[in-house]
Amino acid sequence: MQPISSFNDLTSHLAEANCRKKLAVANAIDSHTLEAVLMAVEAGIVEAYLVGDVAAIESPELFEKPSILPFIHIVDKPEVQEATLEAVRMVKEGEADILMKGLVNTDVILRAILDKEKGLLPSGNVLTYNAALEIPGYHKLLFFSDPAVIPYPTLEQRKAMIKYAINTCRKFGFTHPKVALIHATEKPSPKIMFMQDYLDIMQMWRMGEFGDVIMDGPLDIFLALDNERGSIKNVPTPVLGDADVLIFPDFAAANVFYKGVALFAGAQMGGILQGTSKPCVLTSRSESSLSKFYSIAVACILA
Amino acid sequence: MQPISSFNDLTSHLAEANCRKKLAVANAIDSHTLEAVLMAVEAGIVEAYLVGDVAAIESPELFEKPSILPFIHIVDKPEVQEATLEAVRMVKEGEADILMKGLVNTDVILRAILDKEKGLLPSGNVLTYNAALEIPGYHKLLFFSDPAVIPYPTLEQRKAMIKYAINTCRKFGFTHPKVALIHATEKPSPKIMFMQDYLDIMQMWRMGEFGDVIMDGPLDIFLALDNERGSIKNVPTPVLGDADVLIFPDFAAANVFYKGVALFAGAQMGGILQGTSKPCVLTSRSESSLSKFYSIAVACILA
Numbered sequence: 001m002q003p004i005s006s007f008n009d010l011t012s013h014l015a016e017a018n019c020r021k022k023l024a025v026a027n028a029i030d031s032h033t034l035e036a037v038l039m040a041v042e043a044g045i046v047e048a049y050l051v052g053d054v055a056a057i058e059s060p061e062l063f064e065k066p067s068i069l070p071f072i073h074i075v076d077k078p079e080v081q082e083a084t085l086e087a088v089r090m091v092k093e094g095e096a097d098i099l100m101k102g103l104v105n106t107d108v109i110l111r112a113i114l115d116k117e118k119g120l121l122p123s124g125n126v127l128t129y130n131a132a133l134e135i136p137g138y139h140k141l142l143f144f145s146d147p148a149v150i151p152y153p154t155l156e157q158r159k160a161m162i163k164y165a166i167n168t169c170r171k172f173g174f175t176h177p178k179v180a181l182i183h184a185t186e187k188p189s190p191k192i193m194f195m196q197d198y199l200d201i202m203q204m205w206r207m208g209e210f211g212d213v214i215m216d217g218p219l220d221i222f223l224a225l226d227n228e229r230g231s232i233k234n235v236p237t238p239v240l241g242d243a244d245v246l247i248f249p250d251f252a253a254a255n256v257f258y259k260g261v262a263l264f265a266g267a268q269m270g271g272i273l274q275g276t277s278k279p280c281v282l283t284s285r286s287e288s289s290l291s292k293f294y295s296i297a298v299a300c301i302l303a
Numbered sequence: 304m305q306p307i308s309s310f311n312d313l314t315s316h317l318a319e320a321n322c323r324k325k326l327a328v329a330n331a332i333d334s335h336t337l338e339a340v341l342m343a344v345e346a347g348i349v350e351a352y353l354v355g356d357v358a359a360i361e362s363p364e365l366f367e368k369p370s371i372l373p374f375i376h377i378v379d380k381p382e383v384q385e386a387t388l389e390a391v392r393m394v395k396e397g398e399a400d401i402l403m404k405g406l407v408n409t410d411v412i413l414r415a416i417l418d419k420e421k422g423l424l425p426s427g428n429v430l431t432y433n434a435a436l437e438i439p440g441y442h443k444l445l446f447f448s449d450p451a452v453i454p455y456p457t458l459e460q461r462k463a464m465i466k467y468a469i470n471t472c473r474k475f476g477f478t479h480p481k482v483a484l485i486h487a488t489e490k491p492s493p494k495i496m497f498m499q500d501y502l503d504i505m506q507m508w509r510m511g512e513f514g515d516v517i518m519d520g521p522l523d524i525f526l527a528l529d530n531e532r533g534s535i536k537n538v539p540t541p542v543l544g545d546a547d548v549l550i551f552p553d554f555a556a557a558n559v560f561y562k563g564v565a566l567f568a569g570a571q572m573g574g575i576l577q578g579t580s581k582p583c584v585l586t587s588r589s590e591s592s593l594s595k596f597y598s599i600a601v602a603c604i605l606a
Contacts, residue, residue: 137567147487151495184450184558192454193553221562222589229566232589248559250496252552255487257559259524263532264440265567286525286535 003173005140007294014045021303024096026087027052033102036292041071051075051087088112097303100281120276126160131271144246147254155197164274165245177244180224181217194249270294306476308443310597317348324606327399329390330355336405339595344374354378354390391415394581400606403584423579429463434574447549450557458500467577468548480547483527484520497552573597
């Protein structure tokens with residue numbers, strides 16, 4: 001398999017496979033969510049189940065194209081909580097492959113996902129967020145964790161986070177992904193939070209814990225992503241300027257990084273929850289329809 | 304005074320003032336530092352004292368222009384430590400207005416700056432780093448702290464950091480700067496580090512501690528810097544999309560943010576130490592000559 005190195009590559013790859021995934025959307029009534037779902041239906045990658053308050057749908061005329069109608073199903077559930085539980089149930093019971101959040105508060109849908117009996121998180125699994133970034137100026141997709149779900153990962157959580165990211169890279173055709181453990185500096189110091197965890201992770205990597213991948217850290221952003229600026233530092237690293245995965249020290253660093261490049265470098269993001277039994281798309285209101293569409297595409301390749 | 308909203312504005316403003324500041328450079332022998340110093344001399348904003356090993360200067364031919372020769376003085380100090388102490392002494396004793404690091408390890412020059420007797424940090428002052436960022440796509444210069452010096456600020460250090468940044472904004476002609484306390488989310492939660500400090504800072508601001516400025520936080524990057532994406536969140540804030548100052552929760556967040564926008568959005572940075580009795584330019588090896596030049600310009604307006 002040729003590695004998938006852009007979101008365009010990804011959607012073409014999925015369309016060529018000609019196998020629509022079933023997407024259950026909890027309360028898909030807002031136009032941003034609907035636009036994204038329609039893009040995914042039109043791209044030929046999903047068949048959508050809109051679970052929610054039919055009467056509240058913002059732009060019903062969006063569905064009127066005959067070419068997409070066969071792939072849109074409405075499940076009328078006027079109450080948000082009820083719609084959310086029904087969408088989760090459909091995914092849990094195999095009637096759908098992917099869960100997506102529409103106009104639902106994040107804590108409501110997270111509670112449904114985390115429910116021990118009726119939810120989607122297998123016991124013992126770590127729930128985290130992983131996203132692919134397409135940054136104009138970077139030569140491939142870049143996966144990163146975690147801007148939202150785990151504020152300050154424990155060592156065990158970070159291990160799980162890295163394994164999910166590696167697994168995702170593999171689905172995109174990167175057989176030997178390069179993982180960078182990112183920090184403000186490449187110099188480990190006991191006074192700096194998470195540096196010891198980084199050193200422990202590096203030791204586990206040397207012992208084979210993460211399989212056939214390249215890993216280095218702590219590294220700063222220049223060393224991980226830019227050959228030229230990285231080289232000036234004279235720090236030898238096999239990742240130099242070519243990282244596939246960025247693991248950030250905490251959610252604040254991950255969050256400001258992606259929002260900075262989204263805002264000023266036109267980066268697009270497609271992200272999903274990791275650790276669940278089926279892919280879950282939980283984008284935030286401030287994300288564009290295009291980002292939500294890319295998130296659906298990332299979910300499709302993992303479903 | 305018309306606010307200075309780009310580095311070009313800044314250097315024109317300084318050149319028009321027609322008052323060269325005296326710059327003492329510790330071990331200015333590497334070409335990156337020399338290029339930056341020469342740019343500043345040519346721009347008419349400094350007169351330079353190159354304190355260091357004359358025999359080791361990488362590109363002596365750079366000085367041969369008659370127009371700049373009168374503004375370059377060589378102080379031969381073959382030994383790095385000695386050169387550093389001499390440059391610090393010149394600034395301390397008023398023979399120079401600004402200290403700049405050349406090819407010296409950061410810890411060596413910091414030790415000289417921090418020396419209680421012979422250094423440049425008045426007793427009780429907080430030493431931190433503040434920089435101006437010029438990001439193509441943002442409508443003005445953006446000041447931020449602290450990507451390098453204080454990894455995890457205490458409440459007192461953060462207060463000082465904010466005051467320095469406000470003072471710097473005022474020198475640039477922004478009389479009512481907008482300060483954003485940045486985090487991954489705008490929702491305060493006791494589980495999130497530094498959120499309590501942000502709430503305390505907001506309370507101090509309401510009590511007048513920071514003078515006539517606009518402040519809000521916690522805010523995420525979108526709320527602070529982008530009207531459109533910020534508005535979608537429906538979080539009312541007087542800073543919305545128009546911040547002058549970003550205070551990051553810790554140095555990792557500040558560091559990955561500026562390196563991301565430098566790498567992928569072509570942002571340029573000019574930064575200096577704050578808290579010292581005279582401005583100190585301590586750029587890192589991986590910064591461009593242009594960034595070093597902009598750092599000198601920022602130091603000039605504060606000198």
